[in-house]
Amino acid sequence: MEYKISVMKNAFYAQSGGVTSVINSSAYGLITKFNKSFSGANLYAGKNGIVGLLEGEVYDLSKTQKPFELLLESPGGVFGSCRYKLPEIDDEKFYSSLFQQLEKLFIGYFFYNGGNDSADTCLKVSEAAKKYGYDLKAIAIPKTIDNDLVKTDNCPGFGSVAKYIATSAKEASLDIKSMCKTSTKVFVLEVMGRHAGWIAASAELANDENNTYVHKILLPEVKFDEKSFLKGVDSDVKNYGYAVIVASEGLKSSDGELYTTSSNKDSFGHSQLGGLAPKIANLITDNLGYKHHWAVSDYLQRSARHLASQIDINQAIALGKSAVNYAAEGKSGIMPIIERTNQNPYEWKVSIGDLKEIANKEKTLPDDYISKDGFRITKEGVDYLAPLVEGENYPTFINGIPKYESLDLHLRNI
Numbered sequence: 001m002e003y004k005i006s007v008m009k010n011a012f013y014a015q016s017g018g019v020t021s022v023i024n025s026s027a028y029g030l031i032t033k034f035n036k037s038f039s040g041a042n043l044y045a046g047k048n049g050i051v052g053l054l055e056g057e058v059y060d061l062s063k064t065q066k067p068f069e070l071l072l073e074s075p076g077g078v079f080g081s082c083r084y085k086l087p088e089i090d091d092e093k094f095y096s097s098l099f100q101q102l103e104k105l106f107i108g109y110f111f112y113n114g115g116n117d118s119a120d121t122c123l124k125v126s127e128a129a130k131k132y133g134y135d136l137k138a139i140a141i142p143k144t145i146d147n148d149l150v151k152t153d154n155c156p157g158f159g160s161v162a163k164y165i166a167t168s169a170k171e172a173s174l175d176i177k178s179m180c181k182t183s184t185k186v187f188v189l190e191v192m193g194r195h196a197g198w199i200a201a202s203a204e205l206a207n208d209e210n211n212t213y214v215h216k217i218l219l220p221e222v223k224f225d226e227k228s229f230l231k232g233v234d235s236d237v238k239n240y241g242y243a244v245i246v247a248s249e250g251l252k253s254s255d256g257e258l259y260t261t262s263s264n265k266d267s268f269g270h271s272q273l274g275g276l277a278p279k280i281a282n283l284i285t286d287n288l289g290y291k292h293h294w295a296v297s298d299y300l301q302r303s304a305r306h307l308a309s310q311i312d313i314n315q316a317i318a319l320g321k322s323a324v325n326y327a328a329e330g331k332s333g334i335m336p337i338i339e340r341t342n343q344n345p346y347e348w349k350v351s352i353g354d355l356k357e358i359a360n361k362e363k364t365l366p367d368d369y370i371s372k373d374g375f376r377i378t379k380e381g382v383d384y385l386a387p388l389v390e391g392e393n394y395p396t397f398i399n400g401i402p403k404y405e406s407l408d409l410h411l412r413n414i
Helices: 025-035 050-054 067-072 092-104 116-130 158-179 198-208 226-240 275-286 298-303 310-329 379-389
Strands: 010-015 043-046 055-062 105-115 137-142 186-191 214-220 241-249 292-296 334-342 346-352 410-411
Touching: 010 025, 010 050, 010 137, 025 043, 025 067, 025 105, 025 292, 043 137, 050 055, 055 214, 092 116, 105 116, 105 310, 116 137, 116 198, 116 226, 137 310, 158 186, 158 214, 158 241, 158 298, 158 310, 158 379, 186 198, 198 241, 198 379, 214 226, 214 334, 226 241, 226 275, 275 292, 310 334, 310 346, 310 379
Parallel strands: 010 043, 010 105, 105 137, 137 334, 186 241, 186 292, 214 241
Antiparallel strands: 043 055, 055 410, 334 346
């Protein structure tokens, strides 16, 4: 199919997948940089991700009157997100329709802000544009609390979740410690992360050289040995008076299968995970007799903007800006990534990653980050995690509650 417009200068931006407390910071970086770098061009945001584009609903950001700085304090995805799997690029009918939608808005730049599956979406758009002759620069912007994207040192969204989990586990531990003599002796906190244990591992940051607040961490990278685990929990209760366990939702049993799962699947075929905390808690009570409580951090962990990491915010903004810079250089099918250039003091820079080497791949915890017994995180792991939670950036509070003011968004039907 031929596309008649020779100069495509406008841009499309969309948020995709599970949102984070700092995804809007990436949007802020991208929007403000685009407006400075592409004078006279317009930027549109998809309502609910790429679904908005397909359904002809986008936000015209040139009409927004409120300051884009509001994005820096807003959790969730301001423009709406989605989980939507694109067909393979040989589906000419689908991609012709997609590019016709872009052509109507004179779109020459496509920015997609998300994780693994979103990288797959952006790569398909980039490859399909080449195949069908549409002049488009497609760039993915990393975002995932799971921290499982390859090539990049870490992912925006993760540092803030790590800060939240370590803080919550430490506070809960002090609560249980005060009551363990006559009441609850075991607390299990279930966290997200899918098949990578980065979020669960961050609970190790609650501990210090003088105090142990989190006693066991259950990781997807370590096959779950019930007998060894129960022996360890019993020992912790006897030594400390109580035990706090942080468990990753993707925990695998001794046969390598998910310890808990659901029959529900998303559009990418991923099983809905969950139900681990009560199963672990009941396992302990049934075998050891200890009274338990359990909790699931669920959406609380990824929406906690009030406890966001300053480093996380800084990196989210930088990656949004860098996406625009790479687009201006004519690059496509890439993702700006974070490169750790020094450990102590912690230093980083933005580099570039090829989506062909990133999409549909998964980064898990390296072996040297996991203790020999499989239930704790080593010094090497802590050294990696610790800089990512540094710094505080509190949102504006009104009457004791975060303000979280929304932008004025103006819908345009294509």
